[in-house]
Amino acid sequence: MSKDTSLTKKKSGGKLPLGGLLAIIVLLALCAGAFMIFRDTTPPVVSIGPDTDQLGKGSTLSVKVDDPGSGLKSLEIYAVQGDKRIPLAAKTYPGGILQVQEDIPLDSGTMQEGQFTIEVTARDASLYPFGQAGTSKARKTYSLDLTPPRIYVESPVNNLNQGGAGLMIYALSEEAAKTGIQVGERFFPAYLQPGNAGKFLYYCLFAHPWDVPVKDFQPFIVASDAAGNSAKRSFNYHTNPRAFRQDKINLSDSFMEQTIPEFQGLIPAKQGSLLDQYLYINNTIRKENRARLVEFSRQTSPTMLWSGTFVRLPNAANRARFADARDYMYQGKKVDHQTHLGLDLASIQHAPVPAGNDGRVVFADFLGIYGNVVVLDHGLGLQSLYAHLSSIAVQTGDMVQKGQIIAHTGATGLAGGDHLHYGITVGGVPTQPIEWWDGTWIKHNITSKIQ
Known part of the structure; x- marks a missing residue:
């Protein structure tokens, strides 16, 4: 009897009973099932754009959905306006996409102007919670504006000279996000004027640029509102050609x-000869400096800071004129061509320089080809520039009065001798300074329109 028992134990030793094996298999299956169920318990993340309150004609809605777990299964997008529920998109994603973005152009025939709500429902491919996929819902309310601003011209007569400036006064049916006068690729901003209850009145100083022939000069008033609706209008003008x-x-x-040597640190080391270095200054640095003048012009008062005619450097002789076309010669050969965009006025050495008119200092420092510079803002994008100075007596932010001594003439920058380079810019575009010394021109072209 004992012998049979020993043999039985020997035959079964080390083997797992069938019941235990089944239990392990069931446990593994339960673990796998639990993993599949609980591996993604986070619903999709939904964002709706654009991040603004107003939309207009041509606007595009953007719905972005992320689900890094099991991936997206479906997406529904509706617009709700009043009692209307308008389907905009219904997508399914059988492969479980982890991220999707749907861009939906607004059809002006689909919805009316006014408030509407975007409703988004996104479902992922997860099994949690039991029997239902992870779901996210998001809403965002917008106001739909399909009407562009209306433009009303207030200045019926506009006379200009090539290279000169003018003032346009106009009104809009609503406050603009951006408005002004477009001349080719150049834009001259307009500024909303205070104290006009119920009326959106804008002043815009603009120019007929010196390098635009009369036949190509076509200014337009442009305006766009916060919803992105835009309007464009021409206006009556007459401009006179000028030969420079x-x-x-x-x-x-x-x-x-x-x-x-004054430009060391601004010239790349690879520039070798004296001529190569000079041409780099006269071209690349000149372009950079003129770009800065456009930047300065945006730091302007929305109202006029100046009054009357601008004052001139006293007892000064005219040298180079505005828009002189210059050929640069070296050893008998033409090596460069540039345009002189200001007036050169020569007086005594280190002559005191008066402010042309009331204004605020927006720049007082070294500026490349111009050397030591003061730039005064007179409002509406009108600024005066004083260059090649030997010394500066004001600081950025100072308010100055007409005739106040702000600097002394010198020969800094690309100056061949002691003088003042005097410039006037409108919207950052150099214009003819002589116009602003002429009280009759100012009366007929600026102040009479305002009055």
Whole structure:
């Protein structure tokens, strides 16, 4: 009897009973099932754009959904306006996409102007909670504006000169997000004027740029509202062509040796010869400096800070004129061409420089080809520039009065001798300074319109 028992134990030793194996299999299956159920317990993340309150004609809605777990299963997008529920999109994603973005252009025939709500429902492919996929819902309310601003011209007569400036006064049916006068690729901002209850009145100083022939000069008033609706309108004007002088500048080694050291740190090391360095300054740095003038013009008062005619540097002789076309000659050969966009006024050495009119200092420092510079803002994008200064007597932010001494003439920057380079910019575009010394021109073209 004992012998049979021992044999039985030997035959079964080390083997798992069938019941235990089944229990392990069931346990693993339960673990796998639990993993599948609980591996994604986070619903999709939904964002609705754009991040604004107003939409207009041509606007696009953007719905972005992320689900890094089991992936997206379906997406529904509706617009709700009044008692209407308008389907905009219904998508299914059999592959379980982890991220999706749907861009939906607004059809002006689908909804009416006014408030509406975007409703988004996103479902992922998860099994949790039991029997129902993870679901996210999001809502965002917008106001739909399909009407562009209406433009009313208040200045029926506009006379300009090529290279000169003008003032346009107009009204809009609503406050604009952006408005002004477009001349080719140049934009001259307009500024909303205070104290006009119930009326959106704008002043816009603009220019007929010196480099735009009369036949190509086509200014338009443009306006866009907060919803992105835009309007465009032409207006009556007359402009006179102007012929500008031709000039030659002879470059010498001694002049370049004297001038270039002031620009060390601004010239790349690869620029080798004196001439190469000078041409880099006269071209690349010149373009950078003119771009800064456009930046300064945006730091302007929305109202006029100046009054009357602008004052001129006293007892000064005219040298280079506005829009002189200059050929730069070196050893008898033309090596460059630039346009002189200001007036050069020569007086005594280190002559005191008066502010042309009341204004605020927006820049007082070194500015490349202009050397030491003061830029005054007179409002509405009108600014005066004083360049090649030997010393500066004001600081950025200072308010100055007409005739106040702000600096002294010098020969800094690309100056061949002591003088004042005097410039006037409108919206950052250089214009003819002489107009602003002429009280009759100011009366007929500026102040009479305002009055």
